[in-house]
Amino acid sequence: MLHPRKLLLPALVLLLAACGGGEQPKDTLQNPDADSLAQSERQSRTKKIFYSIPSPMETAALLKKAGASYNSKILNDVKNVDTYTAASKQALNLGVYGADLSYASVFNHTQESIFYTSCARRLADKLGVTSAFSDSTMQLMEQYQNDREKLLDIISETYWDMDRYLKVNDRENISALMIAGGWVEGLYIATQVARTNPSAELKQRIAEQKLSLTDLVSLLDTYGEDETLQGVRTDLKALSALYTDVQAGGGGVTATQENGITVLGAEGGAATVTDAQLKAITEKAAAIRNSYIN
Amino acid sequence: MLRNAIAPALLAAGLLLTAGSAQAQCKSFAKNKCVPGLAPYKFNETFNGAQLSPGDEAEVALTFYSGQEYRVMVCVHQILGEVNWKLVDQNNRTVFESLADEPKPSFDFKAASTTQMKVVVWVPERKSEMTHLGCVAIMVGFKE
DSSP: OOOHHHHHHHHHHHHHHHHOOOOOOTTOOOOGGGGOHHHHHHHHHHTTEEEOOOOHHHHHHHHHHTTOOOOGGGSOOGGGGGGOOSHHHHHHHHHHHHHHHHHHHHTTOHHHHHHHHHHHHHHHHHTTOOTTSOHHHHHHHHHTTTOHHHHHHHHHHHHHHHHHHHHHTTOHHHHHHHHHHHHHHHHHHHHHHHHHOOOHHHHHHHHHHHHHHHHHHHHHHTTTTOHHHHHHHHHHHHHHHHHTTOBOOOSSEEEEEETTEEEEEETTOOOBOOHHHHHHHHHHHHHHHHHHHO | OHHHHHHHHHHHHHHHHHHHHHHHHHHHHIIIIIGGGGTTSEEOSOOEEEEEOTTOEEEEEEEEOTTOEEEEEEEEOGGGOOOEEEEEOTTOOEEEEEBTTBOOOEEEEEESSOEEEEEEEEOOOOSOSSOOOEEEEEEEEEEO
């Protein structure tokens, strides 16, 4: 019996030949899988290896737990939403507004959450990801605007649906840009809050982002030479260079039992960042983020 | 001869066209059957899953933050039967293991320090003429 995977390559070649084709616009982020054999190789390579990047909601919850305060002035202006005409900018800012939405929601700023949801929806519409943001999503958000838990659930569900839609419809490069935009915005918010409130816990959380940054770069690397992701990859590698000497914890794990709960500790100790490292990361994160939103 | 070459290609083309649908089904399966199993932990919104068949292996790199409580769960479509999975640290030491013969659906723990670990899943080979393909989802929940 022929294993299905053995049939994939000839089928792909057949499909590619059938597609033929004129020149694709440079920045449309249409289905890339139809025009590149490298894409099929990426898919087979990544089929079984995943990089899990913390969602904007998880990052916002960590910030709150670290004692961060809410500052609406540092978020992306909702008026910017109509200035994003290139698909890559729309995808990046879908992530940026998604992170702003999570930040506002976790800190219980409902009205702003609804504004940011509207922005995310507009960008999703422009990118053709309409199914994640139905009218009922907006109605539900308004209906539950005073119920924080319910609101967070609706936002989580929407993020999940959007990511699902993108991946299922072979638009994973949009998903990757959205994830990158959201991650950069999360780091930007954390570093901006730390400028006025440089608590030890917040600095530790910023140092720990070295781990997720490494995963994010690995995720983008799985896309090979995808042109739409090159700029973001360069940005993140520059940021990664600033993290080189940051102590991010990690390492081997030891397990103990406390009151019936398994407690895992890392042998690498707590993450730390020096003031000079933090300053450099703060400046770089701001420069990258501002280049995405402007 | 040409017919011999075209037949598998057409079959494979059909498989490709249904691949998106299979992935959609995998996500729906994870959403409907697996997310509820994370309660009372909050789903971290990240889908890590794929259609696997016996002999296949998958791994996910995950970051766990200090002070948070987590549930790691591997959720498998019944067509595949039970699978083996383990959580390993950066030194490749096994922190938790669930084997197909004695499955444990989830592992709860508190992270005293921030750390990165990998969940490795492998589907046991079966003595069967049929090659089953089923969804395997690696899910993480956390407590706020």
